[in-house]
Amino acid sequence: MTDVLAIAEHRRGSLRDVSFELVTAGRELADARGGDLHLAVVGGDVDAFAEELNVEGVDTIYTVDEGEEFNHDVYVQVAQQLIEEVEPSTLLLPNSVNGLDYAPAVAERLGVPIVTDAIGVAGDDPLEVTREMYGSKVETTIEVDAPELVVTIRSTEWDGAEGEGSADVQSFEADVDESQVRSTVTGFEEAGGGDVDIADADVLVSVGRGIDEEENIVLVEKLAEALDATLSSSRPIVDNGWLPKNRQVGQSGKVVTPKVYIAIGISGAVQHVAGMKGSETIVAINTDPNAPINDLADYAIHDDLFDVVPALIEEFGGE
Numbered sequence: 643m644t645d646v647l648a649i650a651e652h653r654r655g656s657l658r659d660v661s662f663e664l665v666t667a668g669r670e671l672a673d674a675r676g677g678d679l680h681l682a683v684v685g686g687d688v689d690a691f692a693e694e695l696n697v698e699g700v701d702t703i704y705t706v707d708e709g710e711e712f713n714h715d716v717y718v719q720v721a722q723q724l725i726e727e728v729e730p731s732t733l734l735l736p737n738s739v740n741g742l743d744y745a746p747a748v749a750e751r752l753g754v755p756i757v758t759d760a761i762g763v764a765g766d767d768p769l770e771v772t773r774e775m776y777g778s779k780v781e782t783t784i785e786v787d788a789p790e791l792v793v794t795i796r797s798t799e800w801d802g803a804e805g806e807g808s809a810d811v812q813s814f815e816a817d818v819d820e821s822q823v824r825s826t827v828t829g830f831e832e833a834g835g836g837d838v839d840i841a842d843a844d845v846l847v848s849v850g851r852g853i854d855e856e857e858n859i860v861l862v863e864k865l866a867e868a869l870d871a872t873l874s875s876s877r878p879i880v881d882n883g884w885l886p887k888n889r890q891v892g893q894s895g896k897v898v899t900p901k902v903y904i905a906i907g908i909s910g911a912v913q914h915v916a917g918m919k920g921s922e923t924i925v926a927i928n929t930d931p932n933a934p935i936n937d938l939a940d941y942a943i944h945d946d947l948f949d950v951v952p953a954l955i956e957e958f959g960g961e
């Protein structure tokens with residue numbers, strides 16, 4: 643058992659970027675173990691998804707035409723049946739809301755170990771999985787001495803695979819026991835904050851506790867507007883109810899990798915950094931030259947945000 647099986651993720655008709663990151667991580671692992679990488683996609687419109695997923699590094703793509711959107715009970719059954727078919731050493735899933743919803747159930751049914759939120763996978767036998775612990779303060783490598791296991795990977799830790807692939811695409815007929823499907827998706831309701839997905843933004847203007855009061859948020863909103871950027875924040879801003887939860891960057895918020903991340907009045911606590919350290923260019927505006935965010939910043943402005951932000955708005959033609 644040297645093969646790797648990954649299951650792609652999609653939502654409302656679009657593949658999520660992490661599906662392609664799974665291919666990169668899965669390929670690394672399959673090469674280390676001397677096996678093949680199998681990728682499965684479950685849901686509606688699977689043929690179109692398979693075409694998109696046929697990138698370099700994938701050996702086989704299984705299309706499983708079952709339902710439209712993610713469903714815990716369906717995915718658990720399909721994953722189990724795919725594992726019986728493929729007999730992989732490792733099942734790789736995203737460490738996403740959906741991935742974490744069914745990965746433990748699959749591991750429990752198979753009676754195999756699970757390691758979640760991996761940021762690195764290496765080695766042949768035993769497999770070495772790297773993950774963070776204690777609120778991202780410590781990076782640890784876990785040796786898993788088991789022939790089979792389930793691993794969920796953190797999004798944005800691997801580059802998404804690309805390039806034309808030559809995978810063998812096969813339709814997989816799953817035998818889903820409908821009596822075991824206890825939930826159905828009846829519709830979608832967007833969380834507060836509208837359709838904004840900060841993970842998709844090229845430029846993020848991110849605000850932290852340095853903004854001091856809710857009424858001052860308008861200042862950073864104006865900067866975001868002038869830069870055609872999206873507004874995000876650290877956790878205290880969300881905890882205070884000044885911005886909706888879907889704007890929060892960090893360990894308990896979203897992981898973002900924009901081209902430019904402007905941290906305004908944000909200290910750079912590890913839990914915040916865990917969500918934005920992959921940004922291409924980081925700009926920090928902070929009065930404290932010793933704030934940890936400065937260690938990460940490409941450009942650090944040690945000054946009062948209430949002076950700097952209006953100057954930037956003016957510079958970029960805002961009001």
Ligand code: FAD
Pocket residue numbers: 777849850851852853875876877878879890891892893894895896906907908909910911912913914917927928929930933945946947948
């Ligand atoms: P502070 O740490 O208070 O920093 C404010 C900064 O503003 C300071 O550096 C200060 O120098 C600067 N400042 C003040 N006034 C001005 C001014 N006028 N001009 C310029 N600079 C100024 N946090 C997250 O962000 N995201 C998460 O997902 C997250 N998850 C967490 C999960 C757990 C389990 C725990 C325990 C914590 C989590 N946190 C998270 C909280 C995290 O530990 C920090 O408390 C938080 O990130 C701090 O936010 P901040 O930088 O906005 O505030």
